[in-house]
Amino acid sequence: MNDFSKQQDSVSSVLKVFGILQALGDEHEIGVTELSQRVMMSKSTVYRFLQTMKSLGYVQQEGENDKYSLTLKLFDLGAKALQHVDLIKIADQQMRLLSKATQETIHLGSMEEESIVYLHKIDSLYNLRMYSRIGRRNPLYCTAIGKVLLAWLDEQAIRDILAPVAFERKTAHTLPDIDALLAELATVRETGFSEDREEQEVGVRCVAVPVYDRFGYVMAGLSISFPTIRFDxxxxxxxxxxxxxxxxxxxxxLGLARYPYPAI
Incomplete structure (x- = not known):
């Protein structure tokens, strides 16, 4: 099978999966026979896809009647997406005010597995600026946003998240291991902000603080990034x-009653 045929098969499989999900979404529960008729696929194909989706937690089998229904996992994914949309929309105004006041690069980022992902960015107004883009991933251990996202987790959770991560020495300033990071995170919790002191890129510094959801959990980090030559x-x-x-x-x-830093 050539690469083009493999690509076509992959696209076809994706279309079939979403066809099945759509049909499941239209019914509280449905059997394989009726579902195969709805989506115009063979029963064996529908059954194979259902078993995979069931193993991934997106579909459940209703008791002994061999009927299937959606779980709340898709709702959870959608809720997370909406949360980020709300967050970005709300954050944009504040980020633009920070940009106007500092003329530096402003980032908003959240945690995804063992990395940070940039959700939103306002570029520096200077010609000399930090390279980054929305959707880019960076390590947690050597970024100011990453440190903020980790700081309020318990130690075991931090160790579990970073267990698959090798601490790459990106610069001479990069923290060497998780113990050094944990020591710094204690300072982050005490002061309420974190720093990247040329740990990700030589000549670039960054300062970040936490953004909380309505329940008081850190859901994102907000940062200012700047070249060291423009900072004292x-x-x-x-x-x-x-x-x-x-x-x-x-x-x-976002619904938080009181931001936990009285010094502001």
Missing amino acids: EQQLAHYVTMLHQAAANISQQ
């Missing part, structure tokens, strides 16, 4: 204050 340590406190105020505004619009 006296700016740090000012950047942290602005970030906390922006993150507090975002978190409160």
Whole structure:
């Protein structure tokens, strides 16, 4: 089978899966025979796809009657997507205010498995700027946003998340191992902000603070990134204050009663 034929088969399989999911969504429960008629596939093909979706947790079998129905796993995925849409929409205004005040690159990121993913970005107004893009993944251990996302988890959860990760020394400043990271995360919890001190890229620093959902859990990190040549340590406190105020505004619009840093 050539590559083109394999690609066609893959597309066909995806279309079949979504056809089955759509049909399941139209009924509370449905048997294989009726489902195969609805989607115009053989019973054996429908059964094979159902068993795979069942093993992945998207479909359940209703008791002894051989009928199938959707689980809430798809709802959970949709809820997460909507949460990010709401977050980005709310964060955009605050990020633009930060951009106007600092003229530096502003990022919003969340955790996905053992990485951060950039959800939104406002580019620096300077010609010299940090390279990044929405959707790009970066390690948790050497980024300011990553440290913020990890800091309020318990130690075992952090170790579990980073178990498959090799601590690559991207620069001479990169933290060497998880124990060094855990020590720094204790400081992040105490101060309420994190830093990337040229740990991801030489010549680039970053400061980040947490964004909370309505239940008080850290759901994202908000950061300012800048080249070291445009920064001195006296700016740090000012950047942290602005970030906390922006993150507090975002978190409160997401339903948080009170942002937990009284110094803002």
